[in-house]
Amino acid sequence: MLDPIQKFNLWWQQAQADSPLQQKSAVCVSTVDKDGMPDGRFVDLKAVESRGFIFCTNLDAPKSVAIQHNPNTAMTIWWDHLGYQVRVKGIAQLVEDELANAYWQSRSRDAQISTLALQQSAEMVDEQSMFDQVNHLTRERGNAIIPRPANWGGYCIHPAKIEFLTFKTSRLHLRELYVRQGEGWRYQLLQP
Numbered sequence: 001m002l003d004p005i006q007k008f009n010l011w012w013q014q015a016q017a018d019s020p021l022q023q024k025s026a027v028c029v030s031t032v033d034k035d036g037m038p039d040g041r042f043v044d045l046k047a048v049e050s051r052g053f054i055f056c057t058n059l060d061a062p063k064s065v066a067i068q069h070n071p072n073t074a075m076t077i078w079w080d081h082l083g084y085q086v087r088v089k090g091i092a093q094l095v096e097d098e099l100a101n102a103y104w105q106s107r108s109r110d111a112q113i114s115t116l117a118l119q120q121s122a123e124m125v126d127e128q129s130m131f132d133q134v135n136h137l138t139r140e141r142g143n144a145i146i147p148r149p150a151n152w153g154g155y156c157i158h159p160a161k162i163e164f165l166t167f168k169t170s171r172l173h174l175r176e177l178y179v180r181q182g183e184g185w186r187y188q189l190l191q192p
């Protein structure tokens, strides 16, 4: 039996190679807020490691506040061109500073500046004020190296369950579920 992380990597490589999408690594991450309300949004999947699925974000944005309160997190993907859906359920945990630093350094300077200049998901007066803030900071920082701010980092979703669905036009989809069991995985099929 293929390890589900290896299987995910195979599907992801295939999805990226054949993708008609501009944002080839977009995945929907769902969280539950302190009032028990679910919320989902797309993020860029940075990496898949044996421990789980890594994305980066502002640590004071609503998704991060929700995770800090309740780490139960889901990740959902639909690759239309392959007919593949993946669903992950697990626990999100902050990644180590060294890894967050490496992802920060891999970001474009524009992305670094906008993270610094703006407060993700806070109310915005108008678009022009956003451009002004970003331009002001761009001038102020010049060419100086921008260190990772304390409110930006990465989360790893440590999976408890991973389900792979192969879509069939007959609706007799193949659904393969992997459930974490100790160091290994239990494999079962689910009715479509």
Ligand SMILES: Cc1cc2nc3c(=O)[nH]c(=O)nc-3n(C[C@H](O)[C@H](O)[C@H](O)COP(=O)(O)O)c2cc1C
Pocket: 023, 026, 039, 041, 042, 043, 044, 045, 055, 056, 057, 058, 061, 062, 063, 064, 120, 121
């Ligand atoms: C294709 C795509 C990729 C995105 N990637 C990220 C990302 O990697 N990190 C991030 O914080 N927001 C990303 N966003 C923006 C989020 O969808 C969301 O608007 C933002 O993170 C605020 O979410 P929150 O208010 O739930 O915290 C992306 C949006 C799209 C459409």
